[in-house]
Structures are given as structure tokens and as C-alpha cells.
Amino acid sequence: MNDTVMPHVDFRSDTVTRPSAGMRKAMADAEVGDAVYDEDPTTNRLESMAAERLGMEAALFFPSATQANLAGFMAHCGRGDEYIVGQTAHAYRDEGGGAAVLGSIQPQPLPNEPDGIIDLDAITSAIKPDDFHNPVTRLLTLENTFNGLPLPEDYLQNAIELARSNGVSTHLDGARIMNAAVAAGREASAIAGRFDSVSLCLSKGLGAPVGALLAGSTELIARAKRIRKTLGGGMRQTGVLAAAGIYALEHNVSRMREDHDRANRLSEVFREFPELGAGEARTNMVFLSPEGVDMRAFTAFMGDRDIITGSAHGKLRWVTHLDIDDEAIESVRRACKEFFGR
Ligand SMILES: Cc1ncc(COP(=O)(O)O)c(C=O)c1O
Missing domain, CATH: 3.40.640.10 (Type I PLP-dependent aspartate aminotransferase-like (Major domain))
Structure with missing residues (x-):
């Protein structure tokens, strides 16, 4: 996780990361x-x-x-x-x-x-x-x-x-x-x-x-x-x-393995709730095609818990990246349990 303040757990895209302290120093010294x-x-x-x-x-x-x-x-x-x-x-x-x-x-x-x-x-x-x-x-x-x-x-x-x-x-x-x-x-x-x-x-x-x-x-x-x-x-x-x-x-190249592992764990969390229609994570993305779940209500529920997700091609898209840590995945697990009441 970055040393900068994290207002949300933002799964919308891997473009949302903020440069780390080490990267900022390299930029300043360039x-x-x-x-x-x-x-x-x-x-x-x-x-x-x-x-x-x-x-x-x-x-x-x-x-x-x-x-x-x-x-x-x-x-x-x-x-x-x-x-x-x-x-x-x-x-x-x-x-x-x-x-x-x-x-x-x-x-x-x-x-x-x-x-x-x-x-x-x-x-x-x-x-x-x-x-x-x-x-x-x-x-x-x-x-x-x-x-x-x-x-x-x-x-x-x-x-x-x-x-x-x-x-x-x-x-x-x-x-x-x-x-x-x-x-x-x-x-x-x-x-x-x-x-x-x-x-x-x-x-x-x-x-x-x-x-x-x-x-x-x-x-x-x-x-x-x-x-x-x-x-x-x-x-x-x-x-x-x-x-x-x-x-x-x-x-930041070889460490992408951590993003992939976390995406995999995220996919496992979602699979505990089959109605979410979670796909497999092959790299750093998980897509949900929910059935019988109100996607807007689900996204809003997550948003109320400071968990932001995006959509692409009619599915919900979750992307892991440098600013997503293990606790972020756990927070999704807790929110899902609360949403589905189990
Ligand atoms: C596959 C792919 N190619 C190209 C781009 C364009 O990148 P940029 O936003 O830097 O122009 C994106 C951005 O999301 C992308 O996902």
C-alpha cells in the first residue's frame, strides 16, 4: 500500500494508483x-x-x-x-x-x-x-x-x-x-x-x-x-x-504476481456467492455477471463501505493493483457477507 492517504479501496482500474514515495524520489532526482x-x-x-x-x-x-x-x-x-x-x-x-x-x-x-x-x-x-x-x-x-x-x-x-x-x-x-x-x-x-x-x-x-x-x-x-x-x-x-x-x-514488474494472487483470492471470495457469476482471474482482473442480483444496489452497498468498482461490457470489473492490499480483499469479503446476509 502507498504511503499516501487512501480515501477508498478503489477496484475500478489499475490506472488509479498514486506514485509511491520511492517513485516520487526518483522523479525529483531525475x-x-x-x-x-x-x-x-x-x-x-x-x-x-x-x-x-x-x-x-x-x-x-x-x-x-x-x-x-x-x-x-x-x-x-x-x-x-x-x-x-x-x-x-x-x-x-x-x-x-x-x-x-x-x-x-x-x-x-x-x-x-x-x-x-x-x-x-x-x-x-x-x-x-x-x-x-x-x-x-x-x-x-x-x-x-x-x-x-x-x-x-x-x-x-x-x-x-x-x-x-x-x-x-x-x-x-x-x-x-x-x-x-x-x-x-x-x-x-x-x-x-x-x-x-x-x-x-x-x-x-x-x-x-x-x-x-x-x-x-x-x-x-x-x-x-x-x-x-x-x-x-x-x-x-x-x-x-x-x-x-x-x-x-x-x-514493479515481478511484484505484479501479488496483484494476480489477490485477484485470484477476490475471485474465490466472489465464488462463495454463486449468484455473483464470478469469472476466473488470469491476471489482475475479475469480472462479475450477476444473476438475480441488483447490480446497482450491490455497487451502491459497496460504495457505502468505501469500496469502489467499475463496469465494462455490461459486467462489473474488479482490478487489483499496487494500492490494493490483503485487507482490501478482506473488506470485500466482509461486505459481500453483509450484503447477502450469510
Ligand atoms: C488495453 C489498453 N490499451 C490502451 C489503453 C490506453 O491507455 P492510456 O489511457 O494511457 O491512453 C488502455 C487504457 O485503459 C488499455 O486498457
Whole structure:
């Protein structure tokens, strides 16, 4: 738990964490320069570190994962090209349609299966033939973890091979790639390094206040840098922020195992009350699809006990993170017992 005051037990998202004392000190002590002139030593160090961790040649610091994804799409695709993306993927549904709005890139959304994958046959059918009537299918983008689910390794390999054999590049929205890596007991590079590009978010389970990275080949990152400038993402003394990112990569990756264990315990608590329809926790998220339970009353009851939860895709979403400790899980157990009267 952080040393800062906790007004609530907040399970809405892993984005709600506040920087720890150690992270704040690293930020205060950061050596800085003008990053637009490539003169910020801390940002340069974070970019090299992230490239190495993700198994890529180069990486670039961004203010947000939304901008990192968008710059990635624009670096891969030209005007009128298309990218294949999951119908419920963050990069399609929750990023303001940036690829279309700002990149003139047409999305080709395809359904996400319950385990987060996009069916390979559906991808094959969606890749357009080389015909002047069609947009050029340039990119396949996947998300890992997807709603807290790590995508199966063999699926990732097959999807990448399918894309490559059709001349289509691959991008991974790896906002939570570190959760996937920790869950698999593997280095992130073993998962991300096979893609042509990957985004990584520092302000989710990694606990930094701001920041994301896009990693890929040196050539792709050089293109993305030009695009980042166009998008207004060229920032100056970013070392203050990059220091938080370095601290996060050094201190907050392997400890994600604790978040996953707590999510697992949370799922067990909820399963004591079958009507909550609790799903399994594969990383740091638990979803509830209650039956015969008034969701609003349940959420309000929790809220009255300072326990905040969120919703996603018609379900209640509970996310564990740096600011959720064992006592927080116990407080949910007590509240559930009280709510159900048993
Ligand atoms: C899977 C995924 N990708 C990308 C993003 C975008 O991150 P940001 O809020 O830093 O733009 C999010 C944010 O929740 C996300 O969940």
C-alpha cells in the first residue's frame, strides 16, 4: 500500500494508483534535458531499457498508450490503408477512433472471441485481395492482456505467421504486456518481440503517473517520432516522467504476481456467492455477471463501505493493483457477507 492517504479501496482500474514515495524520489532526482533535442538522459535511458525489455531495436516515450498506439498505426499505415482490430479492443472502441479521425486509416473490426483472440479464418477472410477497389490491408493489431486474459502463445505465433505470409504487419497493444509476461513466467520480449511493434503503458499496473512506450524497428520508431510531433506528443524535460517509468520497470514488474494472487483470492471470495457469476482471474482482473442480483444496489452497498468498482461490457470489473492490499480483499469479503446476509 502507498504511503499516501487512501480515501477508498478503489477496484475500478489499475490506472488509479498514486506514485509511491520511492517513485516520487526518483522523479525529483531525475537528470533532465530537452527531449525534443534528444537531450534528456533519463528519457533516453528509459527508451533503451524498454526496447531491450520488449525485444525490439528501439522505443519512443509517449504521454499515453492511446497516442503510442495511434503513432504505431500511422507509422505502419498510409492514408486509405486499413488495420484489422478486435471489435471490443481498446484501440478500436476506446481511443476516440484516432486511427480513422487523425490517420485516415480504415479500421476493419472483427469479433473478439471470449478468450480475447480474433479467429484466424476471420482474419484470412478480412485481408483484402490486391484489387484497386479495396483498401490495402496493412496491419493486424492484437491486445494482450485482453480484459485481463493473456492470449495463448500458440495463437500469437499463428496469427503473426498468418499476417506475415499475407504481407501484413503486426502491432501488439501491450498496455498490460507485463501482466501477461508475469502470468506466463516469461520475459516480455519473448511475447512482444515477435510483433513488428508493441505499445506498453507505464501508468497501469506498473504504477507510474503517466507515460507509455512504442517499440519496434529503428526505422519504424523514426517514422513514429515524426508522427508523435504532429500529434503534439513531443515533450521537453520528460526525464521527470521517464524516471517514474524506469522506477516502475525496475521495481514493479515481478511484484505484479501479488496483484494476480489477490485477484485470484477476490475471485474465490466472489465464488462463495454463486449468484455473483464470478469469472476466473488470469491476471489482475475479475469480472462479475450477476444473476438475480441488483447490480446497482450491490455497487451502491459497496460504495457505502468505501469500496469502489467499475463496469465494462455490461459486467462489473474488479482490478487489483499496487494500492490494493490483503485487507482490501478482506473488506470485500466482509461486505459481500453483509450484503447477502450469510
Ligand atoms: C488495453 C489498453 N490499451 C490502451 C489503453 C490506453 O491507455 P492510456 O489511457 O494511457 O491512453 C488502455 C487504457 O485503459 C488499455 O486498457
